[in-house]
Amino acid sequence: MYFPSYRPRRLRRNENIRRMVRETHLRVDDLIYPMFSAFGENIKKEIVSMPGIYQQSIEHIVAEAKEVYELGIPAVILFGIPEEKDAVGSDAYCANGIIQNTIRAIKKEVPKLTVITDVCMCEYTDHGHCGIIKDNDVDNDSTLELLAKEALSHAQAGADIVAPSDMMDGRIAALRDILDENGFEHIPVMSYAVKYASAYYGPFRDAAESTPAFGDRRTYQMDPANRMEALREANQDVAEAADFLMVKPALAYLDVLRELKDNFDLPLVAYNVSGEYSMVKAAAEKDWIDGDRVMMETLLGMKRAGADLIITYHAKEAAKLLNG
Ligand SMILES: [Zn+2]
Numbered sequence: 001m002y003f004p005s006y007r008p009r010r011l012r013r014n015e016n017i018r019r020m021v022r023e024t025h026l027r028v029d030d031l032i033y034p035m036f037s038a039f040g041e042n043i044k045k046e047i048v049s050m051p052g053i054y055q056q057s058i059e060h061i062v063a064e065a066k067e068v069y070e071l072g073i074p075a076v077i078l079f080g081i082p083e084e085k086d087a088v089g090s091d092a093y094c095a096n097g098i099i100q101n102t103i104r105a106i107k108k109e110v111p112k113l114t115v116i117t118d119v120c121m122c123e124y125t126d127h128g129h130c131g132i133i134k135d136n137d138v139d140n141d142s143t144l145e146l147l148a149k150e151a152l153s154h155a156q157a158g159a160d161i162v163a164p165s166d167m168m169d170g171r172i173a174a175l176r177d178i179l180d181e182n183g184f185e186h187i188p189v190m191s192y193a194v195k196y197a198s199a200y201y202g203p204f205r206d207a208a209e210s211t212p213a214f215g216d217r218r219t220y221q222m223d224p225a226n227r228m229e230a231l232r233e234a235n236q237d238v239a240e241a242a243d244f245l246m247v248k249p250a251l252a253y254l255d256v257l258r259e260l261k262d263n264f265d266l267p268l269v270a271y272n273v274s275g276e277y278s279m280v281k282a283a284a285e286k287d288w289i290d291g292d293r294v295m296m297e298t299l300l301g302m303k304r305a306g307a308d309l310i311i312t313y314h315a316k317e318a319a320k321l322l323n324g
Contacts, residue, residue: 033315037102039083049203071319075114089124093149100157107158119164128212130166148178163190172240188243197221200275249273254305261306270307
């Protein structure tokens with residue numbers, strides 16, 4: 001009977017050997033922590049479907065930003081919940097909008113923490129869509145002007161990186177142009193290059209209060225069935241001078257992460273979205289899974305699939321485990 005002389009189990013015999021041949025590593029450096037900044041004072045409201053994640057007023061955001069920095073996590077990404085929403089999302093590009101004030105407060109108290117801002121309209125529009133509505137749909141080109149103004153106002157408030165998540169055509173170039181024209185040529189654009197119209201965003205919409213009042217986002221976010229389209233979207237953003245590419249969501253799209261990693265040389269970001277987080281939390285709460293182990297395996301899987309960085313609500317918990 002034939003038996004191979006190569007035995008893979010030889011390299012799994014003990015933890016030291018396993019450490020020596022381990023191919024993928026999750027590091028605290030890889031993590032980006034999302035935060036929801038709410039208008040008002042003394043607000044710290046846990047999001048029901050996302051245990052441990054809060055809508056918070058600025059003083060609480062700053063306190064948590066300090067904690068994040070002390071854990072060694074290099075960056076946060078900010079989402080805003082304004083006092084008032086309107087049809088054109090005015091708070092999004094107001095010099096004293098919720099996000100602009102939050103950026104300044106974090107930068108004052110925790111200057112070395114990298115502040116990334118989500119650039120989109122859906123948190124600020126009363127209809128909950130990612131841009132200006134014309135004929136019952138989001139109008140691409142008029143939305144670009146507002147997104148550009150929003151990104152510029154974030155840079156002026158001190159943001160280190162701007163991250164457009166709207167999925168309008170041409171937004172990377174629009175942001176790059178306005179930033180360069182105003183002396184912010186050093187500010188990178190992290191593109192949500194490949195963003196699918198996903199049911200995994202459910203809990204986030206509670207958190208950001210951004211559920212569309214009518215219709216859905218399928219005329220601008222991508223069809224979950226499409227892989228080639230992801231390459232076209234990424235190609236387009238590279239041509240428009242994006243500095244990072246992102247795939248969102250991550251867990252059901254690990255093949256897309258690998259595809260982008262193999263085809264592009266920009267840093268690649270995975271967004272481990274709210275629904276992915278909620279599923280782990282809910283199953284762990286029922287004692288159906290070991291929450292910590294599933295969390296670490298999921299994050300490692302995203303790295304193995306090709307992610308260089310992971311935006312994740314697990315960032316603080318993962319950093320604590322990694323820091324030992
Ligand atoms: Zn949006």
